Amino acid sequence: MRRTLIALLGVGALASACTTTGNTERNAAGGAALGALAGAVIGNNVGGGSASTGALVGAAIGGTAGAVKGCREDGGCGATNVNRRQYYDERAGRYYYYDSRSGRYYWEDGSPR
Secondary structure (H helix, E strand, C coil): CHHHHHHHHHHHHHHHHHCCCCHHHHHHHHHHHHHHHHHHHHHHHCCCCCHHHHHHHHHHHHHHHHHHHHHHHCCCCCCCCCCCCEEEECCCCEEEEEECCCCEEEECCCCEC
């Protein structure tokens, strides 16, 4: 049981260290690792006492939740606000954004800059 848990945590740590594409993979791996840990503890103490089954279920649920969270942080999966970098105009004393889709700049309230 302990070896299985250590192996799952190790795989999650290695997978999260290798990602270069964004938050989806990193959050999926982190969620799976935390879910496996929580599932193993809960599975060992509740029901039939199967920590490995609890770890598998927890890893699946945690990985799914982490992937959805990361996808939303990257601006996909139905996120309403795309992650945009915010700039500050010292002369105007206001913040503005650059919209990469249109190639234009907008003030915080949405009006063109």
